[in-house]
Amino acid sequence: MNSRKWDTPQPRKLPRQTRASNTIEAVLEAAVQILIAEGTRGLTTTRVAKRSGFAVGTLYQYFANKDELIDMLVHRHLNHVVACAQIACSDQNGANLGDMITAVADAFFAANIEKARDVRAIHLAWMRIERSELFCEAFARLRDTTTSMFASSPQLDSVHIDTIAHKLVSMLIGTIRAIFEQGMDEALTTGTREQIVNVHCLYHPTDASLDTAVSTAH
Amino acid sequence: MNSRKWDTPQPRKLPRQTRASNTIEAVLEAAVQILIAEGTRGLTTTRVAKRSGFAVGTLYQYFANKDELIDMLVHRHLNHVVACAQIACSDQNGANLGDMITAVADAFFAANIEKARDVRAIHLAWMRIERSELFCEAFARLRDTTTSMFASSPQLDSVHIDTIAHKLVSMLIGTIRAIFEQGMDEALTTGTREQIVNVHCLYHPTDASLDTAVSTAH
Amino acid sequence: MNSRKWDTPQPRKLPRQTRASNTIEAVLEAAVQILIAEGTRGLTTTRVAKRSGFAVGTLYQYFANKDELIDMLVHRHLNHVVACAQIACSDQNGANLGDMITAVADAFFAANIEKARDVRAIHLAWMRIERSELFCEAFARLRDTTTSMFASSPQLDSVHIDTIAHKLVSMLIGTIRAIFEQGMDEALTTGTREQIVNVHCLYHPTDASLDTAVSTAH
Amino acid sequence: MNSRKWDTPQPRKLPRQTRASNTIEAVLEAAVQILIAEGTRGLTTTRVAKRSGFAVGTLYQYFANKDELIDMLVHRHLNHVVACAQIACSDQNGANLGDMITAVADAFFAANIEKARDVRAIHLAWMRIERSELFCEAFARLRDTTTSMFASSPQLDSVHIDTIAHKLVSMLIGTIRAIFEQGMDEALTTGTREQIVNVHCLYHPTDASLDTAVSTAH
DNA sequence: AATGAATGAGTATTCATTCAT
DNA sequence: CATGAATGAATACTCATTCAT
Numbered sequence: 001m002n003s004r005k006w007d008t009p010q011p012r013k014l015p016r017q018t019r020a021s022n023t024i025e026a027v028l029e030a031a032v033q034i035l036i037a038e039g040t041r042g043l044t045t046t047r048v049a050k051r052s053g054f055a056v057g058t059l060y061q062y063f064a065n066k067d068e069l070i071d072m073l074v075h076r077h078l079n080h081v082v083a084c085a086q087i088a089c090s091d092q093n094g095a096n097l098g099d100m101i102t103a104v105a106d107a108f109f110a111a112n113i114e115k116a117r118d119v120r121a122i123h124l125a126w127m128r129i130e131r132s133e134l135f136c137e138a139f140a141r142l143r144d145t146t147t148s149m150f151a152s153s154p155q156l157d158s159v160h161i162d163t164i165a166h167k168l169v170s171m172l173i174g175t176i177r178a179i180f181e182q183g184m185d186e187a188l189t190t191g192t193r194e195q196i197v198n199v200h201c202l203y204h205p206t207d208a209s210l211d212t213a214v215s216t217a218h
Numbered sequence: 219m220n221s222r223k224w225d226t227p228q229p230r231k232l233p234r235q236t237r238a239s240n241t242i243e244a245v246l247e248a249a250v251q252i253l254i255a256e257g258t259r260g261l262t263t264t265r266v267a268k269r270s271g272f273a274v275g276t277l278y279q280y281f282a283n284k285d286e287l288i289d290m291l292v293h294r295h296l297n298h299v300v301a302c303a304q305i306a307c308s309d310q311n312g313a314n315l316g317d318m319i320t321a322v323a324d325a326f327f328a329a330n331i332e333k334a335r336d337v338r339a340i341h342l343a344w345m346r347i348e349r350s351e352l353f354c355e356a357f358a359r360l361r362d363t364t365t366s367m368f369a370s371s372p373q374l375d376s377v378h379i380d381t382i383a384h385k386l387v388s389m390l391i392g393t394i395r396a397i398f399e400q401g402m403d404e405a406l407t408t409g410t411r412e413q414i415v416n417v418h419c420l421y422h423p424t425d426a427s428l429d430t431a432v433s434t435a436h
Numbered sequence: 437m438n439s440r441k442w443d444t445p446q447p448r449k450l451p452r453q454t455r456a457s458n459t460i461e462a463v464l465e466a467a468v469q470i471l472i473a474e475g476t477r478g479l480t481t482t483r484v485a486k487r488s489g490f491a492v493g494t495l496y497q498y499f500a501n502k503d504e505l506i507d508m509l510v511h512r513h514l515n516h517v518v519a520c521a522q523i524a525c526s527d528q529n530g531a532n533l534g535d536m537i538t539a540v541a542d543a544f545f546a547a548n549i550e551k552a553r554d555v556r557a558i559h560l561a562w563m564r565i566e567r568s569e570l571f572c573e574a575f576a577r578l579r580d581t582t583t584s585m586f587a588s589s590p591q592l593d594s595v596h597i598d599t600i601a602h603k604l605v606s607m608l609i610g611t612i613r614a615i616f617e618q619g620m621d622e623a624l625t626t627g628t629r630e631q632i633v634n635v636h637c638l639y640h641p642t643d644a645s646l647d648t649a650v651s652t653a654h
Numbered sequence: 655m656n657s658r659k660w661d662t663p664q665p666r667k668l669p670r671q672t673r674a675s676n677t678i679e680a681v682l683e684a685a686v687q688i689l690i691a692e693g694t695r696g697l698t699t700t701r702v703a704k705r706s707g708f709a710v711g712t713l714y715q716y717f718a719n720k721d722e723l724i725d726m727l728v729h730r731h732l733n734h735v736v737a738c739a740q741i742a743c744s745d746q747n748g749a750n751l752g753d754m755i756t757a758v759a760d761a762f763f764a765a766n767i768e769k770a771r772d773v774r775a776i777h778l779a780w781m782r783i784e785r786s787e788l789f790c791e792a793f794a795r796l797r798d799t800t801t802s803m804f805a806s807s808p809q810l811d812s813v814h815i816d817t818i819a820h821k822l823v824s825m826l827i828g829t830i831r832a833i834f835e836q837g838m839d840e841a842l843t844t845g846t847r848e849q850i851v852n853v854h855c856l857y858h859p860t861d862a863s864l865d866t867a868v869s870t871a872h
Numbered sequence: 873a874a875t876g877a878a879t880g881a882g883t884a885t886t887c888a889t890t891c892a893t
Numbered sequence: 894c895a896t897g898a899a900t901g902a903a904t905a906c907t908c909a910t911t912c913a914t
Contacts, residue, residue, distance in 0.1 A: 019877070045905060055879045060906065174392050263888060264897095273896045275890080284888065480908060482876095491875045492910080502909065610828045674898080699884060709900045714885065 024062050026052040028073055035121035043125065045069075070125045071134065077115060077122050078138040084111035085142055089149040097153055101168060104146060108172045119176070135173075143169045242280050244270040246291055253339035261343070263287075288343045289352065295336050296356035302329035303360055307367040315371055319386060322364060326390045337394070353391075361387045460498050462488040464509055471557035479561070481505075506561045507570065513551060513558050514574035520547035521578055525585040533589055537604060540582060544608045555612065571609075579605045678716050680706040682727055689775035697779065699723075724779045725788065731769060731776050732792040738765035739796055743803040751809050755822060758800060762826045773830070789827075797823045 030052035034042050045066050049056040063069040088107030092100045112119050126135075147165040150156055156164070248270035252261050263284050267274040281287040306325030310318045330337050344353075365383040368374055374382070466488035470479050481502050485492040499505040524543030528536045548555050562571075583601040586592055592600070684706035688696050699720050703710040717723040742761030746754045766773050780789075801819040804810055810818070 023877085044903085046903095054877095056905090057880065057907080058878050061877070066905065174395075177392075177395070262886085267897095274888090275896050276894080278889070279894070481910080482908070485876095493875050493912085494873075496910070497873070610831075613828075613831070677898085698882085700882095710884090711886080711901065712899050715898070720884065 020062070023052075023054060023058060026054065027059055027062065027069070028076070031069060031073060031125070032118055032121040035124045036117060040124050043070075073118075073125055074122050074134050077118050078134060080115065081108065081111040082138055082141050082145070084108070086145045089145045092149055093152045095153070097150075097156060100149055100153065104149070104168065105172060108142075108176075112176050123177070139169060139173060142172070241270075241272060241276065242290075244272065245277055245280065245287065246294070249287060249291060249343075250336055250339040253342045254335060258342045261288075291336075291343055292340050292352050295333060295340050296352060298333065299326060299329040300356055300359050300363070302326070304363045307363050310367055311370045313371070315368075315374060318367055318371060322367070322386065323390060326360075326394075330394050341395070357387060357391060360390075459488075459490060459494060460508075462490065463495055463498065463505065464512070467505060467509055467561070468554055468557040471560045472553060476560045479506075509554075509561055510558050510570050513554050514570060516551065517544065517547040518574055518577050518581070520544070522581045525581045528585055529588045531589070533586075533592060536585055536589065540585070540604065541608060544578075544612075548612050559613070575605060575609060578608075674716070677706075677708060677712060680708065681713055681716065681723070682730070685723060685727060685779070686772055686775040689778045690771060694778050697724075727772075727779055728776050728788050731772050732788060734769065735762060735765040736792055736795050736799070738762070740799045743799045746803055747806045749807070751804075751807055754803055754807065758803070758822065759826060762796075762830075766830050777831070793823060793827060796826075 027048060030048045031043065034047055034051060038047075043066075045059060046056055048069070049059045052059070059069070063072065084107045085104055088103045089100075092103045095103070143165050146169055147161055150161045150165055151158070245266060248266045249261065252265055252269060263277060264274055266287070267277045270277070277287075281290070302325045303322055306321045307318075310321045313321075361383050364387055365379055368379045368383055369376070463484060466484045467479065470483055470487060481495060482492055484505070485495045488495070495505075499508065520543045521540055524539045525536075528539045531539075579601050582605055583597055586597045586601055587594070681702060684702045685697065688701055688705060692701075697720075699713060700710055702723070703713045706713070713723070717726065738761045739758055742757045743754075746757045749757070797819050800823055801815055804815045804819055805812070
């Protein structure tokens with residue numbers, strides 16, 4: 001009857017785990033909110049703590065220092081985006097070039113749009129820490145994934161794979177950056193997506209799709 | 219006799235002006251040096267003053283506050299770049315589309331490469347102040363200039379002018395940003411330049427240059 | 437059946453006692469280890485708790501606060517040393533002056549050397565709490581014990597007893613402090629011991645015991 | 655007539671110098687006061703600043719950090735004491751051993767007693783920073799000075815000079831420490847002084863009463 | 873009793889800005 | 894105009910202590 005105690009077999013670990021992850025979540029969410037609402041300048045540990053509903057000390061129980069907090073913010077998002085792109089890639093193994101590019105681009109954009117708020121926050125946070133490694137590493141992972149996907153396509157001669165992968169990925173990232181930095185409007189976003197798809201078709205001039213790409217461009 | 223003072227019509231103002239601009243120049247230069255050498259975190263008013271050879275107080279005689287100093291840094295460069303682009307544009311009035319694009323792109327890149335050190339510094343400074351207006355405004359001016367240049371071309375139907383101008387400018391800016399942020403290597407840079415030129419040719423599919431573009435792409 | 441509880445007569449108290457003292461022991465030992473390894477600055481309650489294998493909360497079940505923990509550390513050692521000296525004193529009742537001094541000094545040094553690690557730790561801890569009472573009190577006890585030992589000697593006229601006792605004890609303590617603070621080398625230590633024995637004989641120069649003292653010294 | 659401006663030839667450098675050293679003086683004095691009044695625990699940069707009558711920022715214009723402030727406190731005093739001892743030493747060149755020892759000991763004690771308040775403060779501060787180098791270095795300087803003074807005496811065979819110097823200096827320091835740490839009373843102090851002088855006479859074997867003692871001492 | 877997450881007052885330190893000289 | 898000492902609000906981070914579980 002006074003059951004709860006007996007029903008759950010492993011009550012010890014889970015609460016801790018949950019409490020901790022709740023706290024972390026709350027802190028990160030608070031950081032995002034503040035970044036969006038007040039910009040980088042407003043992002044002080046005290047304010048993050050206060051908004052998260054926890055004390056400063058608690059924040060420091062989970063993050064060694066402010067930079068690490070921001071790092072985690074960046075990391076989380078980049079990992080998410082890369083993961084989404086990787087799934088899209090593996091779904092397209094053996095498909096034709098156009099589909100591949102479209103799929104990756106769409107997955108990439110979707111992952112970013114879906115967490116638009118975080119992306120904006122990350123972009124702001126990004127500046128304070130001066131560690132582009134995080135971005136570079138994510139960039140590399142994305143490029144590698146894309147490269148191996150392209151490798152599964154009989155359409156592409158191996159000479160171009162690397163170049164195309166590099167271009168694709170840098171355009172994807174560049175676009176995202178532009179969107180959230182300069183606040184381009186949706187329309188532009190869509191246009192950019194098409195452009196990305198088209199541009200890469202240039203690298204396969206024998207493909208019939210080139211004509212289509214060009215004609216749909218305007 | 220003790221002539222000099224009376225010979226020149228405006229003796230009081232000019233020297234001051236000169237002194238002032240010397241000071242401003244020295245301060246801005248110091249800021250650039252520090253930004254490059256020590257990053258955003260090292261950019262303190264005291265340090266800028268010391269490196270400039272003036273006292274902090276003097277710095278505040280010419281800049282209302284730190285942000286204004288950075289603003290001026292950004293402004294100066296953006297104005298320079300836009301001015302260069304504008305000259306290129308006016309030189310191409312009535313030329314054909316390909317030449318126009320090439321000219322603007324080249325002028326734009328040249329202006330940035332020429333002051334590469336400043337661009338790097340500005341990119342770092344950029345982060346601390348959160349005023350994208352400056353960039354947006356420069357972006358707009360560049361786009362307008364390009365648009366009116368395009369308008370002088372009989373090749374382009376007015377429907378596409380806006381789109382192409384926008385694309386061109388955003389690609390230019392995006393590229394510059396990428397170069398200085400991710401440190402892309404020269405080779406890539408060159409590739410990007412070609413890409414820019416080519417991509418825009420897509421918008422004029424009937425033009426013979428498309429084929430060339432494609433064939434030079436690889 | 438579920439016997440254990442009922443079989444032993446005082447089951448509740450003893451286990452606790454034992455557990456308690458185990459905990460206390462573990463905590464104090466942890467404090468010593470940390471003091472030696474990381475210095476005063478590293479001595480935080482959390483760290484002591486963690487190293488002791490218990491939780492912070494548990495630590496606070498046995499010590500009202502951090503200072504009390506350090507107090508206990510100091511107390512324990514001082515009590516030990518004084519106790520050793522007292523035993524030596526009572527063993528020397530009625531002996532001659534030289535033997536008395538030698539015995540106390542040796543007992544004192546032995547007790548400190550034996551727990552050299554603790555002494556070092558205590559010295560570091562000593563600084564944070566500002567309660568010289570502890571030391572003063574131990575000093576007084578030591579002096580009193582020594583005084584009454586000397587009083588049992590027919591050799592000494594009462595005039596000098598207090599002075600000699602005071603000197604002896606302060607030299608003992610001073611020496612220990614010097615050894616652990618300045619890390620004097622063994623040779624010096626030995627020299628000091630001899631000096632202590634000799635110096636005190638100075639106060640009774642005409643006394644025949646001087647010779648004895650000197651000869652027993654090595 | 656409106657003279658002041660013209661009377662003083664070098665008005666620029668001095669005011670600065672004076673202002674600066676005044677500030678430093680005020681800050682150090684404030685630190686001493688606080689240490690004496692409130693102990694090590696009360697010594698916070700903010701409080702020191704407040705009591706000195708300056709702002710925290712000013713404090714940090716002269717001391718890189720809290721530890722450096724304390725360092726300077728310690729340094730200043732040690733330098734003073736060593737300097738006093740050195741003067742005493744040079745005054746005794748060629749004198750006899752007894753006078754030498756007496757002179758150094760007296761100079762040493764005088765220098766400490768004279769600044770008793772500082773010494774107390776330093777003793778408290780001493781503990782927070784864990785840099786015995788300062789003391790060791792002062793100790794070494796004192797010993798070297800004493801050694802060379804002894805070397806000027808024809809009375810002493812070179813074998814003993816080092817030992818005596820070392821003993822003398824370590825007793826001096828030990829005594830001072832004891833006085834200010836355990837708060838020994840004046841009477842004791844005097845006694846100690848005599849003891850120091852006497853002890854070292856042991857090393858002067860011409861004294862009849864001490865032959866035995868001396869021979870066992872080494 | 874034991875736990876360890878949460879607390880938050882307290883501390884060192886920085887840096888944009890002012891102002892008396 | 895120039896100076897640079899002085900300012901002090903703001904910030905990151907610590908750690909002794911509590912308390913719900």
